[in-house]
Amino acid sequence: MGVSKDERFVPLYQIICNELKDKIVSGELQPNTPLPQQSELAKMYNTSEITSRRALMELVKEELIYRVKGKGTFVAERTGPSSDSGRAGQMHNVYFVHPRTNMQVFNHRFFSDMLSGIHRFCDENDIDFCTWDLGPDMALPADENAGYIILTHLPQAQEIPMHKLSQWKAEKRKMVTVHFYYPHLRLPYVISDNLTGGYLSTQHLLALGHQRIGIILTGKSQLELNQEFSLRLQGYKLALSQHRIELDPQLVVTMDGNQENEEMGYEGFRQLAAMDNPPTAIFATSDMKAIGAMRAARDLGWDIPGQMSLIGYDNLIVSSFLSPALTTIDQNASMLGYRAAEIVLFDYPDAHHDLVKDEIVPKLVVRGSTAGPGD
Known part of the structure; x- marks a missing residue:
């Protein structure tokens, strides 16, 4: 597909995004119609998969399309008019939620790598990211459109009780738990294996x-x-x-x-x-x-x-x-954090989809403290 002179200063991902958006808004692409995979889009526009993936991510953020893990990307049901600035309810903030504790605990390699992974994903997608200390009242921010990555346990800290998780789920907060999981609550989670x-x-x-x-x-x-x-x-x-x-x-x-x-x-x-x-x-x-x-x-x-x-x-x-x-x-805690942010932003399940979960496989690092018996 060609690019006009008027479009030559527009990022290519935005051109792809705009063309797909026009087809969705005009009705040419009907709800639940599958879209080309990002590899196919890359070939159609003679670009990289990074660019085509960015275009699809923009449409997901505007709630014009949705992703089903293992199946593909589909046109979303339209609930109201679209605009160039995106729909109301678009996510702009992701919070890493934790019980009150001495913040030096986050200097541990596992936690610092996890936070770096969350930040990397949010930065790639123009989403603001910060930590959120629940404090004694165990209250989330008054931000209905935010995403929440929740760590329920920390050393020497009060555990986030399950009834709070149930309450937040009833409030339809978009949340993913990390490091610990609660199968009976059917909350998305990412853990290390x-x-x-x-x-x-x-x-x-x-x-x-x-x-x-x-x-x-x-x-x-x-x-x-x-x-x-x-x-x-x-x-x-x-x-x-x-x-x-x-x-x-x-x-x-x-x-x-x-x-x-x-x-x-x-x-x-x-x-x-x-x-x-x-x-x-x-x-x-x-x-x-x-x-x-x-x-x-x-x-x-x-x-x-x-x-x-x-x-x-x-x-x-x-x-x-x-x-x-x-x-x-x-x-591999950086990937754990990255994947948690990806789920809360792009792969969050609705009531009709299966529980979204992921286990990040660790790796063995062999050094000098192990050898055969008597070696």
């Missing part, structure tokens, strides 16, 4: 030849673990079962605490090392606990990885500079 992370960690140690693998968890007991540590434990058990290794309950150590710290790992290592038949490897389930375990090993005269392999979880910045550098799991 902690089961796969636990599996990858344990499988790595098994592949190196370890058979006795300890695990250090965070919780009051094995029956009182939160979602993330419960799933990491499930991944650990799954890897053992696939190698037909019977679970030894003595190798599962649970440390109580409100948030991850080195002392948990220090004490957990001491407990495992004191066994008559100690493990040859430990999955610490967080980098903070792994750092504490390293210190305990040094104090007790154990060599890592010569006498004990050690793997963490989180890929903190400091982990690559430890001695030895720590093998760990990177949760």
